Amino acid sequence: MNCTECIEKLAELLESLLSESQRQIVQEHLKDCRQCQAEWQKLKELSERLTSDSQTWQQTNLEDAVFNRIIVKQNEKLKQADRVNRHFRIWRRIMNSRVTKYAAAAVIIIAVLLSVSIFHQSVPTVSAAQQVLQDAIEAVSDVWSVHMKARMRTRPSDNFSNIGLNYDFVEIEMWKRTDENGVVQWRVEKPGRVLVMDGQNTTMLIRPNHGVLMEKPLPLGCFDSWSGRLLNVHDLLDNELKNAKNNPDRELFLRHENINGQDKIILEVDVAANVPEGDYLRNSFITNSDHLKVYQFDANTKLLEGLQVYVHTEDKDILIFEITDIEYNSEIENGIFALDLPENMNWYGQPQKLSDNEKYEKMTPKEAATAFFQACAEENWEEVLKFKTSSQIDERTKAYLGGLEIISIGEPFQSEGYARNGLGWFVPYEIRLRPVERNAQLSKANSADRFVITGWYDNKMQVQDEVKWSNEPEILPDNDTYVKMSPDEVVRAYYDALSRLDWDEMRKFMPTDDVEKMQHQCEEAAKYNIDIQKNLPTIEVIKTFWSAEHSSYFVTYREFRVKKFNLAIRKDNSANRFVVDGGL
């Protein structure tokens, strides 16, 4: 071995990578060669110096410091991204408008290209959004109680999923608690409906006295309680995270906002409707609408602090749901998870097999709807009960449906929003309800000196609706025409104006507040696909009389009402027959 060969092998010797025989050869040479020996010494010194210096740096741990900086910088970038986000929102609006969709296409393409280059400079927003969700999930890992207040455009006694774009907001309050033994209890409530799971049983009360009792703990989300699911904050966020991971195309936007001096992270998630455009139930539930969820998290605690849901329509986004307050880990009174029930409860249950079940199993949706209305017409309540899931038919329903007349039953249709495993149907119907005899109370004791309506009474002269004139009836430009009208002419004129939806004319006989309320109800009904004009009553006056007791005139009349709507019926039960689910 010569010196050049030896020196070439020194690095391997240092690393103990030489075979035994090679090592011996190199060491033999080193013994005899002072020059190579010196070289070896220097190499060992350098190696030791490197090892010693590197050891002082090995203790360096920059991981956390680096990640803290990344988060700070990410936040700054999120603020920048907000500007891009706003662009996106504008595009979305443009895209949602059919008129501008095509005209705007060219502009949008340019804008998208610009935004892509902005995003390209930062870590993709999706991963940042996932991090935010991950942090929020960890933040609720030790939550044992949640108390939420919310409001939703829904109907006070309908289920907790139903929405209407024009409905008023209804307050919702919800509680969930997990005790030290792991027993979960919850309550979801709005004015007309309460769901309570006390740890053993699940009860639904539809005020005043309808209910369902399940002798087992059902999960949140049962009985169509979309809003109830929100109490499972961990699952809610976990699902959102899974969706974000599984659908990279899903639109997610992140930004920071300073709210009352506190840093908040806002995460927006755009969700497409799960039913096609034009579906009967489109926009009747949040999941059946194209909607935007806006989550708010505290930037420090990472806790979920708010959620707003907007439904996209052609020209605007409508706020449909919003959490107004969340309290975590607050003590909840035991009484919250106990439900006070009225004595005359009417319980709904699963339909049982009938002795003549086969006859009902064979029915088509149309036949079932016809048989149901026929039984109502005949006031055969035992037969009606076979199409209901309740334990009895209450007096209100009897008064409403008894003696009806079928005008027509249309062709049944289905909706993806009411699939029920393909066993849910809507059956269009038109029925004439049994005429109702009523009394209108009228008075002329006002400065305009004309008859106006001051109350509504039933046929037994029991007050049904009091009418309060907070302001005196005004003196009309053509007041004389109205001064000449008799009480029965006023009642006819009022119903006539109603049939034309002439709200201004109606205000001449009823207080403005009441007319506005009725106008609002009609508009809501229209949103619920109810044919208003068809459903407005017509009347037949029977007599006019003076009541000394009330110091008023009364007009007795018969009210005729036609109802045209869609009956919801379903067959997904063990008795395998159609039962009426709604639409009356």
Added chain:
Amino acid sequence: MAESDQYYIQQCLNGHPDEFRGLVRRYQAGLSAYLAGKLGNKASAEEAAQETFVRAYFGLSELKKRESFCSWLFGIAGRVAKEQLRNQGRDGMADAVTEQAAAAKPAEDYQLEQAIGQLPDSYRELILLRFYGGQSCQKIAERLDIPVGTVTKQLSRAYAKLRQSLSEEKEVQK
């Protein structure tokens, strides 16, 4: 620690930002040492190393040759160090304080670190991986996908270069 740089990069870009920690762990000692060589004190070096990692994190999607992450990272570090030196010139007071703080800690071998900083990219990467990254020659060979013999040969040359610049430094000091 067995995963390749490419693996960590891909994971980060797939939405797992935490995987960047793997890269920080792998290069933090070497990068800090390299920066200490350029900046002359530990505190500034660590500060610059953090900044380098942050810039690398946000620039990951622009890195075309993922197998060259290391030299790309040191390229960023070089620019960060230059910026810091410029700022130091402007802000001497703050720096004096940092120097004092650094003096209280065990001294680092800045000469050696400076010499490492002057090495060509490929040699520097080997030295940093071998010593500051604490990896064996076999591991390095696997990661860079070259024979072990090549690793030791290049290490030999890196040692020679290091010794050369260290002795030149001594000459100057004399």
